[in-house]
Amino acid sequence: MSDQPFAIETRELVRRFGHSNAVNGLSLRVRRGRCYGFFGRNGAGKTTTIKCLLNLLRPTSGSVRILGLDPARDEVAVKSRVAYVPDAVAFYPWMTVRDTLDYLASFRPRWNEAVERGLLDRFRLDTRQKASHLSKGQRTQLALVGAICAEPEVLILDEPTSGLDPIIRREFVEAVIGAFQERDAGDRTVFVSTHLIAEFEGLIDEFTIIDGGRDVLTLEADAARERYQKIYARFAVEPAGLELPGAQTIRRRGRELEMVASTDPSALLDRLRAHSPEALVAESLSLEEIVVATLQSGAAVA
Amino acid sequence: MTPRPSLKPAVVKELRASWPVLASALTAMLASPLLAGGYFRGAGILAYTVGAASLGALAFGHEFSSGTMQSLLAQPRSRRATASIKVAVLVVSLLLLALAGHLVTFRPLGAALADESTFLFWLPLATAVGLAPWLTLSLRSATAGMAFSLAMPGFMFTGALLTWLATRGFTPVPQSFVFRVGWVGTLLVSSAGVFLGWRAFQRLEVDGGSELGWWRWRRADTAPRLPLHARRFHPLWLLVRKELELQRMTFIIAGAYLVGVMIVILIRPVPDDAVQGVTLLYVAFLPSMPGALASAEEHQLGTIEWQMTLPMASWKQWIVKVGVVLGVAGFLALGLPGALGLLPDRVLLARLGVAVLMLAAGSLYVSSASHSSLWALLTAIFAMVVAAALAARVALSLYPQPANLPSVGLRLVMTVAVAGAVLTLAKRNHQTVRAAGWPAGRQAAAAVTCAVCTALALTLMA
Numbered sequence: 001m002s003d004q005p006f007a008i009e010t011r012e013l014v015r016r017f018g019h020s021n022a023v024n025g026l027s028l029r030v031r032r033g034r035c036y037g038f039f040g041r042n043g044a045g046k047t048t049t050i051k052c053l054l055n056l057l058r059p060t061s062g063s064v065r066i067l068g069l070d071p072a073r074d075e076v077a078v079k080s081r082v083a084y085v086p087d088a089v090a091f092y093p094w095m096t097v098r099d100t101l102d103y104l105a106s107f108r109p110r111w112n113e114a115v116e117r118g119l120l121d122r123f124r125l126d127t128r129q130k131a132s133h134l135s136k137g138q139r140t141q142l143a144l145v146g147a148i149c150a151e152p153e154v155l156i157l158d159e160p161t162s163g164l165d166p167i168i169r170r171e172f173v174e175a176v177i178g179a180f181q182e183r184d185a186g187d188r189t190v191f192v193s194t195h196l197i198a199e200f201e202g203l204i205d206e207f208t209i210i211d212g213g214r215d216v217l218t219l220e221a222d223a224a225r226e227r228y229q230k231i232y233a234r235f236a237v238e239p240a241g242l243e244l245p246g247a248q249t250i251r252r253r254g255r256e257l258e259m260v261a262s263t264d265p266s267a268l269l270d271r272l273r274a275h276s277p278e279a280l281v282a283e284s285l286s287l288e289e290i291v292v293a294t295l296q297s298g299a300a301v302a
Numbered sequence: 303m304t305p306r307p308s309l310k311p312a313v314v315k316e317l318r319a320s321w322p323v324l325a326s327a328l329t330a331m332l333a334s335p336l337l338a339g340g341y342f343r344g345a346g347i348l349a350y351t352v353g354a355a356s357l358g359a360l361a362f363g364h365e366f367s368s369g370t371m372q373s374l375l376a377q378p379r380s381r382r383a384t385a386s387i388k389v390a391v392l393v394v395s396l397l398l399l400a401l402a403g404h405l406v407t408f409r410p411l412g413a414a415l416a417d418e419s420t421f422l423f424w425l426p427l428a429t430a431v432g433l434a435p436w437l438t439l440s441l442r443s444a445t446a447g448m449a450f451s452l453a454m455p456g457f458m459f460t461g462a463l464l465t466w467l468a469t470r471g472f473t474p475v476p477q478s479f480v481f482r483v484g485w486v487g488t489l490l491v492s493s494a495g496v497f498l499g500w501r502a503f504q505r506l507e508v509d510g511g512s513e514l515g516w517w518r519w520r521r522a523d524t525a526p527r528l529p530l531h532a533r534r535f536h537p538l539w540l541l542v543r544k545e546l547e548l549q550r551m552t553f554i555i556a557g558a559y560l561v562g563v564m565i566v567i568l569i570r571p572v573p574d575d576a577v578q579g580v581t582l583l584y585v586a587f588l589p590s591m592p593g594a595l596a597s598a599e600e601h602q603l604g605t606i607e608w609q610m611t612l613p614m615a616s617w618k619q620w621i622v623k624v625g626v627v628l629g630v631a632g633f634l635a636l637g638l639p640g641a642l643g644l645l646p647d648r649v650l651l652a653r654l655g656v657a658v659l660m661l662a663a664g665s666l667y668v669s670s671a672s673h674s675s676l677w678a679l680l681t682a683i684f685a686m687v688v689a690a691a692l693a694a695r696v697a698l699s700l701y702p703q704p705a706n707l708p709s710v711g712l713r714l715v716m717t718v719a720v721a722g723a724v725l726t727l728a729k730r731n732h733q734t735v736r737a738a739g740w741p742a743g744r745q746a747a748a749a750v751t752c753a754v755c756t757a758l759a760l761t762l763m764a
Binding site for chain 2: 051055056057058074076080082083084086088089091092093094103104105106107108111143146206283
């Protein structure tokens with residue numbers, strides 16, 4: 001493994017508001033060049049974590065490193081290499097799209113004009129339009145253009161596809177984010193927090209699910225798909241004394257059984273086969289299904 | 303049968319939205335005579351006037367500030383009923399304010415100032431009911447609604463002068479004519495405003511729910527053709543421009559003052575004392591505005607997050623913000639009247655300079671912990687009245703003889719130190735993006751420290 005620092009690293013991160021911990025001892029390690037998913041329910045602490053990464057909120061305790069640097073102490077060095085698209089995008093209302101991009105470009109050490117032109121065309125954004133007249137989706141598009149043209153090493157996206165129409169959304173995820181990472185393969189990291197997990201299914205390399213400010217599950221996406229399987233079994237007669245450790249039952253109706261295996265699917269399949277099922281089907285869960293299964297079961301499987 | 307919806311939650315919501323302003327205005331009005339005897343009656347009148355205009359603007363404006371206008375209009379209640387509840391709560395709040403104003407601020411003025419009292423007592427109430435809600439709904443901004451309804455009597459008096467000028471030429475204008483036309487004109491516009499405000503709410507179109515309407519209102523949909531390629535400018539210059547854009551409301555108020563005073567100076571229709579009075583009111587009010595707008599407006603627009611993540615040190619961004627706030631406050635509050643020859647006394651100018659510095663710094667601190675520029679402005683003004691009254695009280699008891707005051711150098715060092723501390727605390731607030739990001743106890747302690755230090759500094763300079 002390379003000795004390069006992690007793109008993002010948090011250790012025992014805690015952020016407290018009043019008496020409640022929005023983030024509660026979260027440790028993350030995001031390797032460079034990866035597309036990292038950050039999932040959880042509303043209020044799980046995702047946005048608070050992201051704001052701590054960007055030094056927009058100070059951690060109550062614990063540490064944060066971006067590309068090996070402290071975002072509070074090495075503020076400008078970190079900000080020069082990071083771009084961020086917030087969940088609620090807003091721009092100065094007196095600026096046009098062109099003014100806004102000029103404004104952003106003027107602060108950045110790098111700005112890819114060819115990418116800018118391509119994205120403006122793709123999103124059909126009128127550069128003369130006032131920011132105050134943009135729809136929510138258009139504001140998000142403009143924020144994405146501003147973030148991607150800066151060619152950051154770490155791109156942090158908080159609900160980037162909310163407000164985008166389905167066509168743009170698909171195009172954005174596959175063409176824009178995918179192309180962004182491919183351009184400098186191995187060196188560009190995307191950290192994305194989203195509820196529309198299916199949109200990012202093909203891009204996510206690794207993910208963390210948090211709940212109540214804590215890490216519930218961190219896995220490589222491929223490993224997760226191997227480990228989490230949906231199993232359907234039908235028996236000739238209702239099996240007696242069938243014990244299925246590590247399985248989360250979705251549906252049990254007479255001779256039919258549907259479950260999610262979250263630890264060792266092959267062992268579970270062997271147990272089921274021992275009862276001579278009429279039918280036995282196993283298929284990998286999608287990332288979205290894994291997130292739902294994990295959060296519903298409340299099981300912390302590391 | 304569908305049960306009739308209860309009125310109570312809607313009334314409680316309106317009361318909850320208006321009581322902080324009402325309570326702050328009443329506190330400031332009570333503090334002035336209690337803490338400083340007759341020295342601060344003028345501050346009580348300022349609190350009364352600003353309080354009335356704010357209550358009027360917030361009746362509908364708090365829905366814009368908190369982004370709830372869309373959901374309010376989507377409720378299964380007629381707009382007529384919704385507006386009636388808002389107006390009823392506004393009238394009750396204004397009656398309470400008027401009662402306190404009569405007992406605490408205006409009655410003690412006595413018969414000597416009967417005419418002025420009548421004018422100063424009734425006009426804010428009329429504009430609060432008639433003008434502030436209408437202007438707020440038209441401009442989609444409580445801040446703009448409050449500021450323009452406050453300025454409306456000034457516009458009317460200026461209109462009266464211009465009318466005289468147009469009809470009689472450069473001849474001396476009777477003061478009674480100016481006041482009569484100004485009075486009647488403001489009352490007429492306020493009466494029309496009641497109808498127009500009602501109509502504006504019945505026809506209100508909401509797109510988004512924030513206060514963006516104010517910005518949309520001022521410019522056409524698209525700008526002229528712009529170059530296709532990215533243009534680069536010096537980031538510091540862009541920051542200064544951005545900060546100046548945030549101050550447009552301040553420039554409008556200063557512009558209105560300038561036009562009014564220029565006309566008065568041109569015609570000389572009223573005694574110099576009146577111009578001096580208006581100027582002192584302007585100097586007392588204006589410095590709070592740049593600070594109040596500078597940080598809260600960015601919180602309100604929602605631009606602060608990505609602004610803070612741009613690759614420039616946050617302290618540099620803050621220095622630019624502070625520089626623009628102090629520069630604008632100093633230039634408009636002191637430079638403008640000074641250039642017009644309305645602040646001839648150098649000693650007065652030095653004292654006002656200190657007051658402007660403290661007011662601008664204090665309002666920037668309040669603004670940094672606020673998500674609404676109107677709230678920031680109101681808090682700064684009411685706090686200023688209380689702090690000034692407190693300072694006068696302390697000054698009278700500690701230093702009955704001016705000769706005993708500390709040296710000028712020491713006072714100056716103390717003032718700069720206090721302003722620096724206030725601005726450092728404000729930076730911390732601004733940077734943490736959300737006010738709750740800083741513990742509430744520490745926030746309150748900082749606010750109290752700032753208020754006491756401001757009072758102390760003003761005391762020593764007074």
